[in-house]
Amino acid sequence: GESVGLHLPTLSVQEGDNSIINCAYSNSASDYFIWYKQESGKGPQFIIDIRSNMDKRQGQRVTVLLNKTVKHLSLQIAATQPGDSAVYFCAEANYGGSQGNLIFGKGTKLSVKP
Template sequence: GESVGLHLPTLSVQEGDNSIINCAYSNSASDYFIWYKQESGKGPQFIIDIRSNMDKRQGQRVTVLLNKTVKHLSLQIAATQPGDSAVYFCAENKGKAAGNKLTFGGGTRVLVKP
């Protein structure tokens, strides 16, 4: 079957350090992958996405890496700030033919220590 899963349920990081959140997927027939951030009481917020034909993409303080050989995805947050405390989800999008349906993993909670 298909699945998008995360290695660690909780990540505790010191303010100012870099954070790395990992995600494994089992279905290769995906169009692209997306990272969402969800703060308590709010809906998921788009962070960054990466097409399946790319290996790396950078945004503001974030970098997503895609390793298709081992079916692994990671989100790196540079200089983690207290406002980065949230649950992070990776999601898989199989593209327009599948109606851009998103399949989510279980999430990783990031706690930023002052």
């Protein structure tokens, strides 16, 4: 079946370095993608989203890249800080079709070393 997955389950980076979290998706009909950050004991928190008619979108210290050719999504965090330590989830949806639900991947745990 269709699924969203992550290449790396854990990622450890040094404070100040850039982080890249990757995600593969298999539903070519997905037209909306989103990254969430989840800290321990909290619900997922929106970071950034992107629609399928774009290949790049930037926020504050974060950039999402979408490569529809290889069905790949990535989240780049610039100058990673200890507060960025969390589990990051990508999710996809096909809002233009019948699938109006966000489908989540398994998550990548980001650990930032001081």
